[in-house]
Amino acid sequence: MTISSPRPLEQRIADTRARFDADMDAWVATAGAGGPALVPLSFDWDGKTFVISTLPRSVTARNMAENGRVRLAFGPTRDVVVVDGVAELVPAGEVDAVADAYAAHTDWDPRRESEEYAWYRVTPRRIQAWREADELRGRDVMKDGAWLG
Amino acid sequence: MTISSPRPLEQRIADTRARFDADMDAWVATAGAGGPALVPLSFDWDGKTFVISTLPRSVTARNMAENGRVRLAFGPTRDVVVVDGVAELVPAGEVDAVADAYAAHTDWDPRRESEEYAWYRVTPRRIQAWREADELRGRDVMKDGAWLG
Numbered sequence: 356m357t358i359s360s361p362r363p364l365e366q367r368i369a370d371t372r373a374r375f376d377a378d379m380d381a382w383v384a385t386a387g388a389g390g391p392a393l394v395p396l397s398f399d400w401d402g403k404t405f406v407i408s409t410l411p412r413s414v415t416a417r418n419m420a421e422n423g424r425v426r427l428a429f430g431p432t433r434d435v436v437v438v439d440g441v442a443e444l445v446p447a448g449e450v451d452a453v454a455d456a457y458a459a460h461t462d463w464d465p466r467r468e469s470e471e472y473a474w475y476r477v478t479p480r481r482i483q484a485w486r487e488a489d490e491l492r493g494r495d496v497m498k499d500g501a502w503l504g
Numbered sequence: 505m506t507i508s509s510p511r512p513l514e515q516r517i518a519d520t521r522a523r524f525d526a527d528m529d530a531w532v533a534t535a536g537a538g539g540p541a542l543v544p545l546s547f548d549w550d551g552k553t554f555v556i557s558t559l560p561r562s563v564t565a566r567n568m569a570e571n572g573r574v575r576l577a578f579g580p581t582r583d584v585v586v587v588d589g590v591a592e593l594v595p596a597g598e599v600d601a602v603a604d605a606y607a608a609h610t611d612w613d614p615r616r617e618s619e620e621y622a623w624y625r626v627t628p629r630r631i632q633a634w635r636e637a638d639e640l641r642g643r644d645v646m647k648d649g650a651w652l653g
Contacts, residue, residue: 380581380582381581382531382542382577382581384533384540384541384542384575385539385540386535386536386539386540387535390535390571390573390575390588391533391534391535391540391541391567391573391574391575392533392540392575393531393533393540393542393575393577393586394586395577395581395582395584418540422539424539424540425540426533426539426540426541426542428531428542428544431580432529432530432531432544433529433544435544437542437543439539
């Protein structure tokens with residue numbers, strides 16, 4: 356599983372983008388007055404931002420409403436991508452288009468649930484990608500919202 | 505992968521304990537003034553508490569020093585165990601015994617690194633275990649520090 360030499364930046368960016376396209380779930384960490392929240396949520400990636408959906412009364416939703424700060428983690432613990440991003444509620448007029456794309460990617464349509472879900476767009480500001488200790492150096496692949504490659 | 509009927513409590517507890525014994529890494533979420541932190545860390549489980557180790561200057565260490573609140577996640581996103589716990593610094597006199605057990609379980613001994621690592625004991629207060637949506641009900645397997653089974 357371990358590759359002997361650290362991947363160069365371009366490879367990390369390509370692997371990261373491929374994971375965003377292929378994966379269905381991410382770990383979503385938020386912070387509020389009650390401490391850290393952390394749950395797995397399905398996501399859709401449109402090439403620039405992530406869309407996630409959760410119940411408005413969930414701790415995650417309340418934390419995002421409070422401060423908008425989100426950290427997402429993808430992949431197994433030895434092939435990691437982590438994203439620091441800013442969450443915003445998707446405006447009501449955009450929900451249907453966003454939800455269609457989300458359902459196509461995740462095979463789950465929250466609009467069909469009995470409770471009403473809220474929709475959030477997460478814009479990445481920083482992205483890091485590493486496998487094991489030898490890749491900790493050079494793990495930044497996006498800073499200040501811009502890919503480094 | 506999906507089992508058609510939700511696992512009963514006793515099975516969830518057994519699966520959860522088996523995962524704590526077998527797994528090497530967990531996702532560690534903490535919260536501080538800067539928002540949420542989330543990193544994968546190796547852990548050791550002694551049957552009652554988790555031991556983790558990180559650099560004292562890391563955001564995770566600073567958050568734990570600030571408020572002691574930790575949320576740990578184990579497993580893939582569709583066979584989840586999450587733990588809300590309280591982190592405390594391991595007293596200096598106990599570090600060697602704790603570090604020996606940690607190194608035996610994780611195959612990594614932070615005492616051999618050039619930088620000095622800090623050691624934390626995380627005591628679980630609440631544990632939840634679920635696979636897919638049909639298992640969200642009944643996901644509590646520990647409350648107030650006591651196994652429910």
